Amino acid sequence: MSSTSHPYHIVVRPNQSWFRLDWRGIVEYRDLLFLLVRRDFMSRYKQTILGPSWFIVQPLITTVVYMVVFNKVIGVSTGGVSPALFYLSGLLAWSYFSNLISTTATTFIANANIFGKVYFPRLVVPFALSMSNAISFGIQLGTFLVVLGVNVWTGHFVTTGADVLAAVAVMPLCLLHIALLALGVGLTLASLTAKYRDFQHLISFVVNIWMYVTPIIYPSSRIPAKLAWMAQINPMAPIVELIRSVFLHTAPMPTGSYLLSVATTLIIFLTGVLLFQRTARTFIDII
Numbered sequence: 001m002s003s004t005s006h007p008y009h010i011v012v013r014p015n016q017s018w019f020r021l022d023w024r025g026i027v028e029y030r031d032l033l034f035l036l037v038r039r040d041f042m043s044r045y046k047q048t049i050l051g052p053s054w055f056i057v058q059p060l061i062t063t064v065v066y067m068v069v070f071n072k073v074i075g076v077s078t079g080g081v082s083p084a085l086f087y088l089s090g091l092l093a094w095s096y097f098s099n100l101i102s103t104t105a106t107t108f109i110a111n112a113n114i115f116g117k118v119y120f121p122r123l124v125v126p127f128a129l130s131m132s133n134a135i136s137f138g139i140q141l142g143t144f145l146v147v148l149g150v151n152v153w154t155g156h157f158v159t160t161g162a163d164v165l166a167a168v169a170v171m172p173l174c175l176l177h178i179a180l181l182a183l184g185v186g187l188t189l190a191s192l193t194a195k196y197r198d199f200q201h202l203i204s205f206v207v208n209i210w211m212y213v214t215p216i217i218y219p220s221s222r223i224p225a226k227l228a229w230m231a232q233i234n235p236m237a238p239i240v241e242l243i244r245s246v247f248l249h250t251a252p253m254p255t256g257s258y259l260l261s262v263a264t265t266l267i268i269f270l271t272g273v274l275l276f277q278r279t280a281r282t283f284i285d286i287i
Contacts, residue, residue, distance in 0.1 A: 025121040032120055036128035040103075041135055055139040059095060063087040070217050079219040081248050082151060088144045089244050090216035093174065096137040097182045097236060098207045103129045104186025105203050107276075108194040108283050115283075122280040123273070126187060130179045137175060148247060157248075167246050174239055181235055181265040187272030191279040215240055220253060235261040235268075 026033070066087045070076040078086040104126045108115070111125055151157040189206075192199045214236045215223070223231055231237040231253070238258040245252035252258075 026124055026127065029120050029124050033124050033128050033131075036125060037131045037135075040129060040132035044132075055136050056143045059088060059091045059140050059143060062091055066217055076218050077222060079221060079250060081219075081244075081250060082156060084147060085144075085151060085157070085248055086219075086244070087217065088147055089247055090240055092137070092140055092144050093178055093236070093240050093243055094211060094214065094216050095140060096133055096175070097178050098211065099136070100130055100133045100179065100182035101186045101189070101207055102203060103133070104183060105189035105193060106200065107186075107190045108279070109200065115280075123276065126183055126190070126276070130183055134175065134179070141171070144247075163246070163249075170242065170246050174243055177239055177262065177265060178236075180269040181239075184265065184268035184270070184272035187276040188268070191272075191275040194279050194283040210234075210236070219244075219250065221251070232257055232260065233264075235264045237261075 063084055067083045071078065071083045107122075107125050107129075115122065148157065189199055189203060193203075213230050214234055215231065220231050220237060220241055238253045238261045241250070241253045242258065244250045
């Protein structure tokens with residue numbers, strides 16, 4: 001047949017736009033998303049004796065260490081709150097945040113073999129990590145609520161039905177807030193790590209330093225006035241204090257600090273997604 005028999009032809013061109021996100025593809029690959037969630041959660045403590053119980057044991061051990069070292073030895077005040085509840089509530093938010101950053105930051109390196117063999121939206125992997133870590137968050141939240149319930153039952157703490165309703169309303173928003181912030185930071189680090197392996201060694205340092213400038217082991221009220229700006233620009237600080245205020249009746253940070261945290265989180269998340277999408281198109285050639 002002559003070429004004139006077909007007046008139309010298809011031209012396939014790569015999409016070079018920074019702002020094109022394949023959300024439809026993520027929805028279409030939702031089965032893969034759930035399979036990856038199951039894989040990440042089950043493989044984390046595979047061939048261990050305690051299995052998923054480590055999600056409970058780890059924060060409890062860390063809390064005991066903080067109580068001995070920071071509260072008893074160093075004498076860091078918890079603002080009149082039970083040290084066990086104070087540290088557990090801080091670790092509740094921080095564990096999810098730090099774990100999600102650490103796992104997301106190595107997305108390209110850890111999944112290079114899969115990415116090089118089959119196509120699927122690359123954002124499926126970090127989204128699956130956020131969901132699998134959310135399961136861990138739920139288990140740790142249950143542990144915290146058990147400890148809180150014991151304190152209420154023994155009369156060391158008083159709570160009301162209104163507090164429970166406030167927690168039910170606030171916690172999903174806090175979880176979403178932390179997830180977006182951690183994903184934004186993790187996706188940015190993943191984009192940098194794909195080309196510059198030095199960032200892979202800096203991840204733990206970044207997370208550790210960030211923890212010490214976040215009121216995890218001390219209340220924000222203990223921050224000196226001249227250093228208060230550090231808490232103001234730290235997007236994790238208002239989230240941690242909001243969770244404590246809901247469960248432990250502590251004073252939250254000003255509303256302006258939380259709104260700044262939301263704005264910063266959205267900027268970091270969008271920046272991370274755009275950089276990740278950009279890097280995903282060519283990383284296989286340099287990994």
